[in-house]
Amino acid sequence: MTLLENAAAKQSIRSRPVGNTPTIKNLGSTTDKVLNFPLNAWYVAAWDYEITRNPIARTIAGRPLAIYRTEDGKAVALADACWHRLAPLSMGKPVGRDGIQCPYHGIVYNSAGRCISMPAQETINPSATVPSFPIVERYRYAWVWIGDATLADPAKIPDMHQLDDPEWVGDGLTIGVNCNYQLVLDNLMDLTHEEFVHSSSIGQDELSESDFVVTHDDTTVTVTRWMLNIDAPPFWRKNMRDKFPDFEGKVDRWQIITFEAPSTICIDVGVAKAGTGAPEGDRSQGVNGFVMNTISPQNDRSCHYFWAFMRNYRLESQLITTQLRDGVSKVFKEDEDMLEAQQAAIDANPDYEFYSLNIDGGGMWVRRLIERMLEAEGRPASAQPEHAHRAPKAAR
Amino acid sequence: MAAHNQEVWQRGRVIEADYVATDIKRIVFEPTLPVKAAPGTHLTVAIEIDGAIDTRSYSIVASSDDGTRLTLSVFKTRNTRGGAILMHNLKVGDSIAMTQPMQNFPLRIGAERYVLVAGGVGVTAMVNMARVLREIGANYELVYVGRNREAMAYLDDLTALHGNRMRVFVDDEGNSLNVDKLLGSIAEHPFATETELYMCGPIRLMDGIRRSWASHGLNPPNLRFETFGNSGWFEPEDFIVRIPRLGIETTVGVGSSMLEALESAGADMMFDCRKGECGLCEVRIIDLEGEIDHRDVFFSEQQQRDNTKMCCCVSRGANPNAANGTRTVITLDVS
């Protein structure tokens, strides 16, 4: 055995063979530590209220954008780099009905990204344009498409209708997380972690003890878990009492997690008085929420995590809306801390690989669907390793 | 799109080569670093002429989805420089240095209506755009203008693909395009303000459309064009340039630009785009015997009429009335 082989043999004790994998298809495992992101997809760039006539800067799927609204209320997403010397247009100011002026030498672009005024000359250079990206407002979000614009069909926007459906109320926030977006998806596809990360609010022993079912099709993955005849954890006991003030006793609890590729996860959650028929479809003796999550990669190590908690009871109470938003926000802070610590450990241990547990079933299907999208785009499943890549915190 | 304008060099192997019209050769390359070419993209090839490396840019006529087949069309004119001849001589199996696709003429997806105008070899920039618009079900019209049918590349293919979305105008058949009529119909269309016109062709056609676009009050940024490959108002001819301050006098032959001639005569010239857009190569005209064929889009029409400055990367001396062989002489100074 040569020295080199010897070293390789030792290495393989802990790390799997990496590199030189001839084609994407040959990858046996689906556990890239830093997963690439598809470009041919709708990602949320901002909440509707964030977009005004004055531009904001936001990087989605690796592309810095200047996002603003025209006087007619239409959302616009332009590349955040002037054609001339690449100064950020997001630092510019609104001009006319739909224009934006570069803050540096004053080139003005219209909402299609075309130069409409150029300093110190009588003509306009026909090449002077900045890319303009498809952007669609739906479900209180503005969704952008960074990839091939000819494929940007608004029908492909994931279903998050509870966000603006009159039968549902609620609110949410954005979290900038310094981790690969896929770690957030993993987190949401396996709620076993609630028992350990969220022990004071929604965690309980039954989470890791109860069975779950994973199903999938070409674009979605669903994980269903029922916990019957259990004590309600503090968060759910409070919600039950909002609807049934005198509530005491056991509940049947459900979590139905639905992923829609590449990065939207809506979770149907709730509890009902034990034995009143919730598993069979009668939820009238319970409370139901929808945790709406959609994660937009900023780059390979940071993401914008847009979430909201919607409910379909006590629609009149702004108090409950605010309590739920703040309560869930505290819970998600626990996730954020864990995810950033996890990403830091991943980066600090480049020679160690991921291994999987049976609880990763949902997350593993998510990875596979995303890898298929990447393969269809002809892009690698693994993001380029970028060392010491500490991006500023995503979203605000 | 600025984002895709980095020159990434690779090799391209010829996998097909045939004539698609008189003097127009279609060449299909298999590149070593394939990427799908978006509509409006071009690539630059590096070729060796008389021991020197020179570059030429060509629109990408078609691209397979995985970018492993890129089609170019190369036009050979009477005054063709060495490049086109060399390209015409390429055979299947030959390989040349080329860049990955670069974008200067992006097709914006999402307009209510599109009119594409292709003049002569300018059709090469339009073939891919028209195909994509058809694929996504856009509201578009393709107008193809040429001298005679034999000189019009891809005429049959385009007719078959675009059917009644295509209108053909052939000068030699007495059926020339009436630019004002075409633009008048655009201006009267209910989508007038939302119509984008993309054009590529000879400068006479493009200038005519530019003027008519303005006179019809159409939205200026919706007129899209690419200047590369522009012909002039006049056939190129030899002319003489002088820079007294530097003691330079040189003849600019039909096969080279004034910028190139001045550089080889020893002038230290500034330039960037080399296609008449940026204005960095402007020179100040001190004296002029003859006329100037302004081929740039940097100066306004009034500035061009003034004849006090010119973009030397594309504009030339011309002498349209002198059948007697007198050459234009331009005396100038440079910065």
Ligand code: FES
């Ligand atoms: S960088 Fe924008 S005008 Fe110069």
Ligand code: FES
């Ligand atoms: S170099 Fe740009 S106009 Fe001549």
Ligand SMILES: [Fe+2]
């Ligand atoms: Fe969590």
